[in-house]
Every structure is written in structure tokens, then in C-alpha cells.
Amino acid sequence: MCGICCAVSFSVEHFSRDLKEDLLCNLKRRGPNSSKQLLRSSVNYQCLFSGHVLHLRGVLTAQPVEDERGNVFLWNGEVFSGIKVEAEENDTQIMFHYLCSCKNESDILSLFSKVQGPWSFVYYQASSHSLWFGRDFLGRRSLLWHFSDLGKSFWLSSVGTQACGVAHQWQEVPASGIFRIDLKSVSISQSVVLKLYPWKYNSGGDDIRECVNSLTEISAALPTFVFVSVNEAKLYLKEPVVPLNKALPQAAFETHCSSISRSPPTRETLRVFLTDGHTREVVQQFIGVLSVAVKRRVLCLPRDENLAPSEVLKTSNRKANVAVLFSGGIDSMVIAALADHHIPLDEPIDLLNVAFMTKENTVPVNFNKKGRKQKNHCEIPSEEFSKSAAAAAAAAASPRERFNVPDRVTGRAGLKELQAANPSRIWNFVEINVSLEELQRLRTTRISHLIQPLDTVLDDSIGCAVWFASRGAGWLVTQDGAQPYQSSAKVVLTGIGADEQLAGYSRHRVRFLAHGLEGLNKEIEMELGRISSRNLGRDDRVISDHGKEARFPFLDENVVSFLNSLPVWEKANLTLPRGIGEKLILRLAAVELGLTASALLPKRAMQFGSRIAKMEKNNEKASDKCGRLQIISLENLSVEN
Incomplete structure (x- = not known):
């Protein structure tokens, strides 16, 4: 994972040979192992090309x-x-080796059509004076663009700046091709x-993905001197996933077992479905393909393979x-079980569980402030975690109910399930407790510009919750008590994508009740189509x-592709x-994997499970513009830090 940036100037007298300090700082946080x-x-x-590498x-x-x-x-x-x-x-x-051997545009498109995995890139092809750039089909890696006035320069970057008046000018590069x-x-x-070289599923049709029809929408968000058009040769990238199966049942759609809807669900309720041979086969296929996906994401990183046997045995x-964003819900439980x-x-697995309290705790606590030396103002000061730990310790001294939010309760229950499934594994359950004061302070100094250009109340809630959770600074809770803990995991697994594909949101049920399976298919298709702009760039x-990679x-x-191939009633x-x-x-x-109570937990959104939603204002709607995400000036930033 890296922080990448390319600045292009068409007016030499206006060109700076160095990136703005705050942008360079933000890029270095993404890639702490190398900068050039x-x-x-x-x-x-x-x-001007700037690269900052997180070595994995x-x-x-x-x-x-x-x-x-x-x-x-x-x-x-x-x-x-x-x-x-x-x-x-x-x-x-x-x-880079393959790119440099490409003889024409078709070769470049063929190369990126083959790659499976998340990516964004910038490639300068000197012979043709061409600058190529883009994001993968699903938009799993961030890439922003910023065009200056009068077209004198433009920027491409993994992350934007914090400067007041500039941050809002950054926009996400559409994952359209x-x-x-x-x-x-x-x-x-x-x-x-x-x-634009758009994505297209190679089915023999003439249509080039719906995103091409929204070229006017892309252009509308850009300055008047910027134009977007499909390449003249009508070349395209081959979509890496199959289209959504929109088939409808020939007979009337009914529940698998009518008695289920009239009785409280139990684990045995789910086992009824698995008595059907076809259903069980489909579930086993799903487990297989998801297991391979998890395997790829937990093994592609360096490990201490050269340790002496005596050192290996010291698992403590x-x-x-590897860490998992962990609520104890069905998504994170299955991911954790497969990672195991x-x-x-x-090797331990970190389970990162975040909780917010609604009232600031002011009980004084002594805490060892020893931490890494602050090399420059780009780093979070070492005392920052001290403040977090102090607030958490104060809460521990008072009733633990201060952080006894729904996700903390289900997280602890999920931990017991995982421990029962594999007692030989060290499961590090990390309780990340966030006070209102810390939320407000770090939203202002670190998080707001990361969420931008998204700006709703929902983006604020989820963005802040994910930032604190993935930071991994909290309390390691064991039978012997709790101690301050900082997760060292560079890879963070997250369950995003499950709800979008498997009708996990309440709006799916609303759509189904109003328009049946046809309406549900359209909702799922829309969810996956907008996930790049709605979720993934922000996350x-x-x-x-934090110098960590989301997977x-x-x-x-x-x-x-597997889930898209199934008819909706099998999902x-x-x-x-x-x-x-x-x-x-x-x-x-989950039942097939041996999980128990977590298999029956209803969907609960992160902003409600962690109790960050409504923490500061109770009359907000998720879709409202969030005033708390306003970017402050750099002068104020220096004071805060």
C-alpha cells in the first residue's frame, strides 16, 4: 500500500518543485517505509511524482x-x-515491467483487465507524452483529482490536503475505467x-457499462476547461466480475419453511436450510471462494519465518x-473464523472493537507517557495515545457501562465463540474507547480531510469510527485484567461488501416489500455500483x-462473481x-464453520453499534451535510498539534 501523488504544471513559472507540506505529510502517513x-x-x-511506500x-x-x-x-x-x-x-x-513492454493502448488495457486485487495507479508514458491513471473496478483504493483555475495545473493524489479552501476542491476519480x-x-x-477507457463485460453486446452514459455527470463536477470523452477507438477494459443474475423464480416466491416466520429464530432454524442438498452445496462453494479470498489477504505480507524454534514457541x-475490524456481528465473525x-x-490475531461514550470522563488518571519520539509534526504525538488510554482507564475505574455499547457486548460474545472454536489461538480483543473530547479533537486535526470529499453525517460517523478502530490503540483485555495496547498489524480486514451484496441493509427489505424480488435485484445492483464512491475511497x-492497509x-x-452468479433468493x-x-x-x-449465536445476530450499522451516531446531535439525518467535517486552517492545525 502506498501514498501516491502526481502534480502536473503547464505554466513553468507557477510550478513548485515540492509538494505542499500538509499534502506530503498526509502521504507519508500512508507510506512510512520509503519516500521519494x-x-x-x-x-x-x-x-512531479511523489511516492510513499508501506512495505508488505x-x-x-x-x-x-x-x-x-x-x-x-x-x-x-x-x-x-x-x-x-x-x-x-x-x-x-x-x-512496471509489463507496462513498459506494452506496445499500444490495447496492451495496457489488457494488462489491467487481468489484475485481480485493489489498485490505483499513475503511469507516465514518455514516448507519447501520455499520463494514464485510474482505480480498480470496485474502487477499493483511493485516488483524488484536483484541477487548478484556468487549467494551469492539476493534481492526482491518494489523499487531499488539509488547507482551508482547498480541501473541498479535491474530488474522487470515478472508478469508471x-x-x-x-x-x-x-x-x-x-x-x-x-x-476514458471504460469497463465493459465482454458479452458481445454494444453497450459500454452504464458509467459511460454518465460522462456528462462526471464532467458536470469538473471545471469548464476539463472535458471527458470515451476514447475514439472505443477500446475498453474487461470487467473482472460477471454481471448480476437478475433471474426471477418461475413459481411464486415463498419462504423455505413457513413455520420459520412464526417462531423465534434459533441455530436449528438455520440447520433446516442445510438439509437441502442444493442449498448446502451452494453454501460450501461460497465458503470455499471466500476462504481463498481471505487466504490471499492474510498471507501476502512478511512474517518472522527465520525465528529459532524456541522463539516461535513464545507465542505470548x-x-x-493481521487485525479485524470486529463488532462480533456475522460479517466480522466469519472473516475472523476464516483468517484463523x-x-x-x-501468530495472534487482533480483534479491534471500538466504542464511544456520550459524556466526557474527567477522573484524573496517572499514566506512563513513554512513547516513540516525535520526529516531526506529521506524526501523532506520543501523548495522544496517553490521553486515550487515560480516558479509558478512567472509564475502567468507573462503571464499565460507559463503553458497554451494543458492539462491545456482541464483540465480547464473539470473542468467546472464537476462543471456543480454536483455544490454541491467541485472540487479542482490543477495547478501543473514545471520549467525546478525543473524537472532537482528532476529527478536527486528522480525520475531516480524510473523509472529504464526502460530507454527510453518515460519512462523519463511519469515517471517525473506522479511523479510531483501525488505529488499534486501546486496551488488551484478558482474564488477568486490561493493559494498554497498540496493534502492530499492518493489514486490517474489514467486512464491507457483505451487506451490499447480500441484502443486509434495512432499505433492501423496504425495497423488497414494495417491489418484490425484481426491486431487490435493482437495489443490490445499485449498491455494488456505487460502493466505490459511497464507501471504499473514504475507508x-x-x-x-495509520500506515495500515485495508483489505x-x-x-x-x-x-x-460467485455471488453475482446466484439468483437473489439463494443469497x-x-x-x-x-x-x-x-x-x-x-x-x-457461519453455521457450517461452527459459529453459534453470532449467526443469528440482526444487522446493526457500525454508527449505531459503536454509539457514535447521535453522540453530538440527536436531530440529524444520515444524509444531512455534516458541519463538523468543515476543514480548518493550517494555522489552527499547528495550535491543535
């Missing part, structure tokens, strides 16, 4: 990478499949023309390489701010009550 900048100059333009696989490769012909590559991605990358190899080097800019022609025409001293199948047994920016098993291309049955009907196939998978 590279300048490319032409008669008509100049390009192969040999540490500083970015940007370049070759003798002047080509430059910035890569923020993971090749999990589609292109062969050996365990000791670095995918940045592999991708790959874009190309002819830099030489821009300098002559004084207008920026974005050529081992650090976790593939992560070495002597990538928020999690990566999304439910959004693995093979998982999405969900909304004639059944909550706790069974939504995400039915996932609940059945």
Missing part, C-alpha cells in the same frame, strides 16, 4: 519507479491473482481532455500481523492514515425475520 520524489520536464509541461511484500521498492526511456510509475495496489507474482517478488516491479491525458496537447489547447511475545484457518497458529483513506475479502473479484430471503432473512447464505456459512 521525481521531476520530469518537457518543453510544454512538468510533472517482496523487496522494498521505492516509488516512483522509472526506466531508461523516461517512463514513470506510481502503484498503490495488491496483485492477488490474474498476474503471477511470486512470494519473494514485488508487484510494483512486476506491473482508466483515464488518459495527452499532456502535450493540453499545453497547446489550454484545455484538459480526459480520455509474538505480534499480530490460514494465519500461522503461533481506504481513513485506514491508511476487503467480500469484495474479492471471485467472491463478487437472501426477506420473507423471513431479521437475523435470518438478510444475508441468509452468510448465516448458513
Whole structure:
């Protein structure tokens, strides 16, 4: 995972050879292991490339990478499949090698059509003065663009700036395909023309994905001197997932067992479905494809494989390489259970559980403030975790109910299930307790610009909750008590994508009741189509701010294709009550994996389970614009830090 940035100027006198300090700082937080900048100059333009690497696989490769012909590559991605990358190899080097051997546009499109895994990239092709860039089909990696006035310069970056008046000008690059800019022609025409190479499912049809029809919508959000058009040759990328199966049952759709809807759901209720041979086969196939997706995401990272046997046995001293955003709900429980199948047994797994309290605790607490030395103002001060720990300790001294939110209750129950399933594993249940004061302070100084350009109350709630959870600074709770803990895991697994594909939200049930299975199909299709702009860019920016990488098993291309291939009634049955009907196939998978009570937990949104929603205002709607996300000036930032 990396922080990547490319700044292009068509007016040399206005060009800065260095990134703005706050942007450079934000990029370094994403990629703490290596930083490098590279300048490319032409008669008509100049390009500044900046790369910041979080090292996770192969040999540490500083970015940007370049070759003798002047080509430059910035890569923020993971090749999990589609292109062969050996365990000791670095995918940045592999991708750049293939790119430099591409002879034409079709070769470049063919290459990116093969890659399975999350990515965003910038590629400067010197011979054609072309700048290629884009995000993967699902938009699992952030990429923003910013165009200056009068077209004198534009920026591409994983994350935006914090400067007041600038932050709102950053917009997410649509995950509609790959874009190309002819830099030489821009300098002559004084207008920026974005050529789009869209995603298309190769089914023999003439239509190029619906996103192409929204070119006017993309252009409407851009300055008047920026134009978007489909490439003249009508070339396209092949979609990596199959289209959604919208088939409807020939007979009237009824519940699998009519008595289920009239009785309280139990684990035996779910077992009734598994007595059907076809259903059980489908569930086993689902477990298989999801298990492979988890395996790819927990094994592609360095481990202490050269430790002596005596050191390996000291599992209590081992650090976790993988963490799970953990509520104890069905999504995170299945992810944790499958991760347990593939992560070495002597390696702990961190379960990150976040809770917010509504009133500030002012009980004074002495706490050891020893922490890492602050190298520069880009880092979070070491005393910041001290304040968090102090607030948590104060709450521990008072009734624990201060943080006894729904997700904390289900998280503890889920921990017991996992411990029962594999008592040999060290499960680090990390209680992350956030006070109102800390939320407000860090929203202002660190989180707001990460959530931007999204700006609703819902974005604020989820963005803040995910930021605190993925930071991993909290209390490790064991039978012997609680002690301060900082998760060292660089990989954070999250269950996003399950609700969108398996009718997990209440709006799915509303749509089904109003329009039946046809309406439900349309809702699921819409959910997956907008996940790049609604969720994934934001979550990538928020999690990566801690020098950690978000990985999304439910959004693995093979998982999405498998679920898309199924008729909707094999994934969900909304004639059944909550706790069974939504995400039915996932609940059945949980039973097959040996999980118990968690298989029956109804869907509960993170903002409500963690109790961050309504924490500051009770009369807000999720879709309202959130005034708390306003970016403050850099002068105020220096005071806060």
C-alpha cells in the first residue's frame, strides 16, 4: 500500500518543485517505509511524482519507479491473482515491467483487465507524452483529482490536503475505467481532455457499462476547461466480475419453511436450510471462494519465518500481523473464523472493537507517557495515545457501562465463540474507547480531510469510527485484567461488501416489500455500483492514515462473481425475520464453520453499534451535510498539534 501523488504544471513559472507540506505529510502517513520524489520536464509541461511506500511484500521498492526511456510509475495496489507474482517478488516491479513492454493502448488495457486485487495507479508514458491513471473496478483504493483555475495545473493524489479552501476542491476519480491525458496537447489547447477507457463485460453486446452514459455527470463536477470523452477507438477494459443474475423464480416466491416466520429464530432454524442438498452445496462453494479470498489477504505480507524454534514457541511475545475490524456481528465473525484457518497458529490475531461514550470522563488518571519520539509534526504525538488510554482507564475505574455499547457486548460474545472454536489461538480483543473530547479533537486535526470529499453525517460517523478502530490503540483485555495496547498489524480486514451484496441493509427489505424480488435485484445492483464512491475511497483513506492497509475479502473479484452468479433468493430471503432473512447464505456459512449465536445476530450499522451516531446531535439525518467535517486552517492545525 502506498501514498501516491502526481502534480502536473503547464505554466513553468507557477510550478513548485515540492509538494505542499500538509499534502506530503498526509502521504507519508500512508507510506512510512520509503519516500521519494521525481521531476520530469518537457518543453510544454512538468510533472512531479511523489511516492510513499508501506512495505508488505517482496523487496522494498521505492516509488516512483522509472526506466531508461523516461517512463514513470506510481502503484498503490495488491496483485492477488490474474498476474503471477511470486512470494519473494514485488508487484510494483512486476506491473512496471509489463507496462513498459506494452506496445499500444490495447496492451495496457489488457494488462489491467487481468489484475485481480485493489489498485490505483499513475503511469507516465514518455514516448507519447501520455499520463494514464485510474482505480480498480470496485474502487477499493483511493485516488483524488484536483484541477487548478484556468487549467494551469492539476493534481492526482491518494489523499487531499488539509488547507482551508482547498480541501473541498479535491474530488474522487470515478472508478469508471482508466483515464488518459495527452499532456502535450493540453499545453497547446489550454484545455484538459480526459480520455476514458471504460469497463465493459465482454458479452458481445454494444453497450459500454452504464458509467459511460454518465460522462456528462462526471464532467458536470469538473471545471469548464476539463472535458471527458470515451476514447475514439472505443477500446475498453474487461470487467473482472460477471454481471448480476437478475433471474426471477418461475413459481411464486415463498419462504423455505413457513413455520420459520412464526417462531423465534434459533441455530436449528438455520440447520433446516442445510438439509437441502442444493442449498448446502451452494453454501460450501461460497465458503470455499471466500476462504481463498481471505487466504490471499492474510498471507501476502512478511512474517518472522527465520525465528529459532524456541522463539516461535513464545507465542505470548509474538505480534499480530493481521487485525479485524470486529463488532462480533456475522460479517466480522466469519472473516475472523476464516483468517484463523490460514494465519500461522503461533501468530495472534487482533480483534479491534471500538466504542464511544456520550459524556466526557474527567477522573484524573496517572499514566506512563513513554512513547516513540516525535520526529516531526506529521506524526501523532506520543501523548495522544496517553490521553486515550487515560480516558479509558478512567472509564475502567468507573462503571464499565460507559463503553458497554451494543458492539462491545456482541464483540465480547464473539470473542468467546472464537476462543471456543480454536483455544490454541491467541485472540487479542482490543477495547478501543473514545471520549467525546478525543473524537472532537482528532476529527478536527486528522480525520475531516480524510473523509472529504464526502460530507454527510453518515460519512462523519463511519469515517471517525473506522479511523479510531483501525488505529488499534486501546486496551488488551484478558482474564488477568486490561493493559494498554497498540496493534502492530499492518493489514486490517474489514467486512464491507457483505451487506451490499447480500441484502443486509434495512432499505433492501423496504425495497423488497414494495417491489418484490425484481426491486431487490435493482437495489443490490445499485449498491455494488456505487460502493466505490459511497464507501471504499473514504475507508481506504481513513485506514491508511495509520500506515495500515485495508483489505476487503467480500469484495474479492471471485467472491463478487460467485455471488453475482446466484439468483437473489439463494443469497437472501426477506420473507423471513431479521437475523435470518438478510444475508441468509452468510448465516448458513457461519453455521457450517461452527459459529453459534453470532449467526443469528440482526444487522446493526457500525454508527449505531459503536454509539457514535447521535453522540453530538440527536436531530440529524444520515444524509444531512455534516458541519463538523468543515476543514480548518493550517494555522489552527499547528495550535491543535
